Amino acid sequence: MNMTELSKTYAPKEFEDRIYKNWCDKGYFTPDPKDGKPAFSVVIPPPNVTGQLHMGHALDETLQDILVRYKRMQGFSTLWVPGTDHAGIATQIKVEEQLRVNEGLTRYDLGREKFLERVWSWKEQYGGRIISQLKKLGASCDWTRERFIMDEGCSKAVREVFVNLYDKGLIYRGNRIINWCPHCITALSDAEVEYTEQNGNFWHIKYPIKGEDGYVEIATTRPETMFGDTAVAVNPEDENTKHLIGKTLILPIVGRELPVIADDYVEIGFGTGCVKITPAHDPNDFLVGQRHGLEQIRVMNDDATMNSYAGKYEGMDRYECRKALIADLEAEGYLIKTVPHAHNVGTCYRCHNTVEPLTSNQWFVKMEPLAKPALEVVYDGRVKFEPERFTKTYTNWMENVHDWCISRQLWWGHRIPAFYCDACGEMTVSKTDIDKCPKCGAPVRQENDVLDTWFSSALWPFSTMGWPEKTEELAKYYPTSVLVTGYDIIFFWVARMVFSGMEHMGKEPFSTVFIHGLVRDAQGRKMSKSLGNGIDPLEIIDQYGADALRFALATGNSPGNDMRFSDEKIEAARNFANKLWNASRFVRMNLTIDKITLPEEKDLALEDKWILKKLNDLVTTATKALDSYEVGVALSAIYDFIWDIFCDWYIELCKIRLSDKENGNNLVAQNVISYVLTVALKLLHPFMPFITEEIYQSLPHDDESIMISAYPAYDAKFDFAADAERMERLIAAIRAIRARRNEMNIVPSRKAKVYIATKYSDSFNENTAVFFSRLASASEVEIAEGFDSSVISADDAVQIVTDAASIFLPLSDIIDVEKEKEKLAVELKKTEGEIARLEGKLSNAGFVAKAPAAVVEGEKEKLAKYKEKLEGIKQAIAKLQ
């Protein structure tokens, strides 16, 4: 294998695109369903085809790519299906907006067909944008299987599902109360309505009683709906209003007669006890109306202007009408009072205009039979949520789900495959287009409405794999392994995929739902267009590189929780990449080998065994964390290893052998350091694919690419526990010396002689003196057997006592004996404190009896160490007398 050079500075722009292109060219992202390997599959939550990559996508794709790359390296047949969604309302609005701005036209000016042509050409022009942005991130999607939700295959699946559900009686058409967005001019599902608190009023209005002088007081927040009142209801148990039942009221202004009906929907004691019933404009009133056979009078047009039922207010906007009506009611003495009242108002999740509940002829999916298996599959754990708490979010919703309004009065989307015959009135639902009525042969016209965008998204896990055809993709990769998405679309999408998968495939669409939170700005605010606080991931990539972005998103991100994105975070990520780059460059420039062969155990130095043990532990930690979706935990363990263990210690320890090519151990060091670096790179690869590949290519390597190399596995032969422990002691001693020197402001250039008394003198091999001279600025090192300071002859020395060694630095010219005494006295006190604490613990009968033996043993060892240290300190103090 060729070993490339590494450029002097870390410049991700120079290699990220090149590497990505190479991966694509080599076909690494495309699995073979016939490869005989176990499957791991993921479908991307399809971004809006006309959208732009934002931080939410970046997080979602990063997490998926981490899992996908990890599993691929572990030898799974790994498929990540990419694609885009048509996003009905959002896209249509965008194109309409463009049409309005550029040509001053509405979609009606163009007509359905011409308008759809425009949307398609917009899709052709901008649809690739989001895809190329995903590629910038490094997403290892199988682009040969890229899908668009309105392509032929997905559309076929949509029709198949629609007809199947219709034939089973699970899709029906009916005049029901739905949520209507007067701005988007379409029906919405319950899930598409967002409630926001708004300041409004309760208007108390007199409804005169027919044939009597009195009146009934009615309070309403939406007076303009009174034109649609068809009754007033009271609770039959309410003593205060019982007498009204059966009487007739006169609707103010309009003069129409309203019966007073009894219905226990009215809550006793709330408000006036009398409720106006407007079946065509309120979901509860709709139900009351059904129970009592009341007429539905719809008083608004599709754009929320008043219709002829509003009499002289006809043509006014709903709010204009409200204002005028209140003024008139007041003028005519019907208005009793106006009470300010904050209440929740439904708004459209796309345009945020107030939604109007009204009756309309729409298509619905009957949910109860579908919800049942979708609940069971979660109850019994076939579908698991990660983190677990989102299970409840899901089941609560599914247990209380209402029928799903799936028709939208839009043009952009999957047109409902229902055909009406005006001649005989027959309606035909068909998988293929028909032009003649199967009953009478007359021409038919297709339903104008299209399907809710989530209707087709719900089929994504199998429609993208070719269903309803029996494809080898479906056989191999369905159900998918994990779905990665934000908690904000559990209802919209996750829930609907589950019942769709159960209904049409007979199997859950995925076994795990891995939920992440939102990416917020540095102040913790939601990123939004209106606030203008969005951070563009592409700018971040441009400035810092995709790896840094991925690192910043993956680190410190715990499942299901929101996270903040800040300059600090991305800089820290870039610094880490830079650190790794430079460390690798150091390794690279010290290499003369062109193949890595791990030396035999007998040839390994103490520090080699130490790092191999640490690396082995890291493999275990990272694997365990990734298997339980603890992406952030895995990454921080890798980060700590690379920066603190590998760079700060191992590289420093290796410099001795590496800098001296004549040293017999030079090759051992070369092999171990490049081996350790390679394994670390592999562990890091799922998180930072580009930099790890670039470095991998510069080192001796067996695989063509790091991304198809095998993920490291725990190996018992690297459990050099005893040696690692000894090395740990050595490091502790060096650290202690550095700390003392630092404290005394002794610059590194001022070398000092080091005497060490230790009972672990066997830990100090031939390299030890060099370690100390390099890392502890020692001029000369003398090691004595034992922990007894009396074996050291040095006077006027700084004395450092660790739990493994007594160390002396003779620096007679700068030593202040009194200060040294104080210093030792503090140490003495601290150590005595620890001993007291441990002795207390160990003399506690309960602890000794009930704690696990290993814990008790550990505490005993600790106590012994502290006691030894205490002796050392006492001797040191004595020496200063």
Next chain:
RNA sequence: GGAGGCAUAGCUCAGUUGGUUAGAGUACUUGCUUGACAUGCAAGGGGUCGCAGAUUCGAGUUCUGCUGUCUCCACCA
């Protein structure tokens, strides 16, 4: 009204089944142009783990209550 999250160093956050002297990044202080890296190295200060109880030999971690904060669902006109 119902459900859930969060509360740990100045700031942003980790802390996996209860078990060393509670960690990281960043900020701060001090010293270092040590031949990979100043996007760096070394050292230091800084925490009664929101409050009150309970369980336990042992609680940041489990349970109960409370406070603050955020979110979701439902919605009474």
